[in-house]
Amino acid sequence: MSALVLARYLLLDVVGPVLSKKEAATIAARRMGWTFNRCKDILKLEPRIRISGDELLALQQKTKEAKNDADYSARIERLEAYMLATDEEFHSADIDRLRALARRNRDQD
DSSP states (O other): OOOHHHHHHHHHHHHOOSSHHHHHHHHHHHEEEHHHHHHHHHHHTOOOOOOOOOHHHHHHHHHHHHHHHHHHHHHHHHHHHHHHHHTOOOOHHHHHHHHHHHHHHHHOO
C-alpha cells in the first residue's frame, strides 16, 4: 500500500462519517492543522503530492485520539441510556450533565 493510500484511510478515520469529500476535507484540515487543499488532495489521491513520515505519524496519532474519543462518547451514551431505563426522573440532572459533557466533547473538534 502506498503512503498516499494509507494517509487517505487514516485521514478518513480521523474525520469519521461525513456526507461529502468537501466536508471531510474541511473537518480534516481543522483537526490536523493542515490546509484544506492538502487534505482534499489526500482524499482525492492526487498522485502529484507526497506524504512525509512525520505526516503519517501525525495521522496515526490523531486516529488513535479519534478512536478514544469515539469510545468515550459511546460510554457516555450507554450510561445515559441506562439512567433513562432505570429512573429517568431521579437521574434527570445527571442525564443533563452527561448530555452537556457529550456536547462539549463534540464541540472541541
